[in-house]
Amino acid sequence: MRIGITCYPTYGGSGVVATELGIELAALGHEVHFISYSQPFRLTGRETGIFYHEVPVSNYPLFEFPPYDLALASRMAEVAEYYHLDLLHVHYAIPHSVSALLARQMLAERGKHLPFVTTLHGTDITLVGMDRSYLPITRYSIEQSDGVTSISSYLKNVTVENFGITRPIEVVHNFVNCDVYKPFADDEARAQARAKLAAPDEFLFMHLSNFRPVKRIADVVQTFARVAKQLPSRLALIGDGPDRSTAEWLAHSLGIHERIHFLGKQDRVSELLPLADLMLMPSEMESFGLAALEAMACQTPAIATRVGGVPELIQDQGTGNGVNGLLFPVGDVDAMAAASVALLNDPERHQAMRKAARKTAQDRFCSTRILPRYIEFYESLLSQ
Numbered sequence: 001m002r003i004g005i006t007c008y009p010t011y012g013g014s015g016v017v018a019t020e021l022g023i024e025l026a027a028l029g030h031e032v033h034f035i036s037y038s039q040p041f042r043l044t045g046r047e048t049g050i051f052y053h054e055v056p057v058s059n060y061p062l063f064e065f066p067p068y069d070l071a072l073a074s075r076m077a078e079v080a081e082y083y084h085l086d087l088l089h090v091h092y093a094i095p096h097s098v099s100a101l102l103a104r105q106m107l108a109e110r111g112k113h114l115p116f117v118t119t120l121h122g123t124d125i126t127l128v129g130m131d132r133s134y135l136p137i138t139r140y141s142i143e144q145s146d147g148v149t150s151i152s153s154y155l156k157n158v159t160v161e162n163f164g165i166t167r168p169i170e171v172v173h174n175f176v177n178c179d180v181y182k183p184f185a186d187d188e189a190r191a192q193a194r195a196k197l198a199a200p201d202e203f204l205f206m207h208l209s210n211f212r213p214v215k216r217i218a219d220v221v222q223t224f225a226r227v228a229k230q231l232p233s234r235l236a237l238i239g240d241g242p243d244r245s246t247a248e249w250l251a252h253s254l255g256i257h258e259r260i261h262f263l264g265k266q267d268r269v270s271e272l273l274p275l276a277d278l279m280l281m282p283s284e285m286e287s288f289g290l291a292a293l294e295a296m297a298c299q300t301p302a303i304a305t306r307v308g309g310v311p312e313l314i315q316d317q318g319t320g321n322g323v324n325g326l327l328f329p330v331g332d333v334d335a336m337a338a339a340s341v342a343l344l345n346d347p348e349r350h351q352a353m354r355k356a357a358r359k360t361a362q363d364r365f366c367s368t369r370i371l372p373r374y375i376e377f378y379e380s381l382l383s384q
């Protein structure tokens with residue numbers, strides 16, 4: 001198949017999933033064309049079977065805000081026609097599904113059919129789409145899509161409830177390449193890599209996000225500060241964003257800044273996550289929890305919040321005996337810290353949870369299990 005993919009090419013989860021999907025599809029022999037305003041950050045430009053098409057946006061002085069959605073629709077139609085695309089797959093409803101709808105209509109005028117799939121990722125539904133300015137067009141573009149998928153059952157239910165969607169929505173969970181995201185096979189190699197971040201007798205915590213307020217970076221620092229009073233430990237923060245300065249200020253005010261590594265944006269997080277003992281993910285909302293899944297595949301269990309679609313990934317009934325991770329109410333940094341200390345002080349339980357985290361990723365969320373579902377979904381649309 002020849003598939004066009006549009007996403008936000010930044011460090012958000014929707015862009016990560018869309019890019020990884022394109023890479024996996026190309027590895028299976030499909031031809032993938034990314035259409036966006038810049039190249040997705042996880043692409044190197046050297047992948048076989050992957051092509052990138054930039055969307056130029058006019059800066060004409062009349063436009064206070066450049067009309068990206070119109071430029072995107074025009075570029076989608078061009079790429080689809082020039083490269084004979086079979087379908088478009090757009091990630092994040094606003095404005096990508098609207099642009100795809102316009103592209104489909106433009107090509108229909110010339111007798112060409114271009115079906116498109118919309119994947120709902122989270123804030124496009126729970127935040128942006130719920131804005132009264134966008135709700136009608138978001139609902140319309142979802143209803144007009146040839147196929148709609150959601151990254152969790154939670155998000156599907158929210159979409160149906162808040163938008164009154166009547167068309168079918170297929171739940172296709174996020175995924176991870178378990179051959180890339182995996183624990184170190186060699187303990188000595190892991191120890192050498194880990195030495196750059198923590199001493200052998202120190203526990204290593206990690207957090208990975210785009211540092212937006214919804215990720216509650218301050219809670220990450222507060223949780224770690226409580227742990228650091230009881231255990232020799234370090235914290236590595238991967239990513240960047242608007243709340244980084246808040247985290248830096250808080251770390252200094254709590255006197256723990258020398259124990260925290262601000263690593264910034266990293267392209268090869270699969271090499272960092274296996275070094276950690278625990279992942280901290282105290283988000284206010286997660287429609288799925290991709291960062292937790294990536295860590296779990298690396299045999300690093302997550303201390304997370306019981307929100308959104310996270311319970312579809314992390315098994316913890318609230319008794320403190322989580323199978324592959326632990327879940328807590330939003331903002332309960334005391335409980336998250338206490339549970340982290342208790343878990344790390346129990347090496348046997350910690351090791352069992354590490355193995356369970358990896359097994360969950362392998363059994364349910366590896367790309368080898370999720371990719372066939374996307375391909376089957378595409379083929380069902382094209383056969384109609």
